[in-house]
Amino acid sequence: MKIKNKQSLSITNKLAMTTQIQLAIKLLQLNSLDLQKEIDEQIISNPFLEHENYIELSAISQEMSISTGNLEVKSVDQLNDIPVNQENLRDYLIWQLRLSSLTDKDRLIAYHIIDYINDDGYLTINAKDLFLMLNKNMEINFQEIFAVLHRVQTFDPIGVGANNLIECLEIQLNHFYKNHENYSITTNILNKVKNNPNANIVELDLLLNEINQHDESVSVMELIKSLNPKPGLMFVGNLDQHQIIPDIVVSKKEGKWVTELNPTINPKIKINKIYVDMITNIKNKEDKEYLKSNLQNAKFFLKALKNRNLTILQVAKLIFEEQREFLNQGEIGIKPLTLKDISKTINMHESTVSRCTNNKFVQTPRGVYEMKYFFSSELKTNLGESISSRAIKSLLENIIKKEDKLDPLSDLQISDSLSKNGIKVARRTISKYREMLSIPKANDRKIK
Incomplete structure (x- = not known):
């Protein structure tokens, strides 16, 4: 069998993943926070990119550096009293306990109480069990336990050490709003719920029902909303917290629903004209090529950023044209919608629509939602x-x-x-x- 080599020519069309296409896909996938990081990195690495308000920011930073010259430096003793890097709620409460003026006996009781406070800030042991445990090693009575517990409940965050939701709200109400015009009404509502035999089972339902029975229900609700139902969570070191900044804002203007980009997450950046003018004056070939390459990359980045914003806005507008009833009625008004429905309308691939909606958030009068929330079977x-x-x-x-x-x-x-x-x-x-x-x-x- 003879093998012959043969040459042939053929013409085919292939989509090449150029640097520009890769950049466009990357920017489209980023959420608002990651996009801000990417913009900052590009400004640092590319001398042709700068914030439009760069001069204003520089002036402000100089003012701040000048004004700090008059600040009073704390003494070493004062600095030692400041809690540094408190890892969790327990450490923070122990630090406050050490600064308190409690007796050694009361301090020992307080240590035991703090050991039974969970991450939400609630006490997980009742007074009887605590008495039985402490009574093995010391002479103690219930009055002493309640006195120390009351003292612990005044530690920051206020409301910590409560036995249940109602008590937690009650402690905060007495601390922050003693002179509030709705203090008496709110206190009566909390007492009524606390004395209900089913209070431990459906605290929240009972509380809402009691509030709705009063003429001042709106103002009382606002007062209760200002209280923290889980005061300990702000000190939980291992709590997975992340900030959500909406990419899209939907609001009603002149009787019509308007969908627009969130202006706060799209900082205005521009080409630095000083560096552009330098290109014509530079004679060194390598330096000139370096500047030309960076200028081209800066232009590509600005174009890709603009296309990203326009694409996300276009998809968002279509979503809320379909889901207008959600804005008017709430979740019950959500219509069936798929990625395919949107991709057909705007003549884009489903994967592009998916990138536009994945990990992107929209702010509506009914709350902040992920854009993918509005797709359903x-x-x-x-x-x-x-x-x-x-x-x-x-x-x-x-x-x-x-x-x-x-x-x-x-x-x-x-x-x-x-x-x-x-x-x-x-x-x-x-x-x-x-x-x-x-x-x-x-x-x-x-x-x-």
């Missing part, structure tokens, strides 16, 4: 119309919220209720959605 009603699975979940939450707590509805009863309203949903689907919403079964929801 559909279910058919008896009338042949489509309804979003998110709308079903919202209906499910509302039904359970309004049910009789003494005789809660089963999944089958909820399914039948929806069917009577033209929405046919199987019992197992109701169970699945209920579990996704972390809502317990009917027997577990029943107040006994």
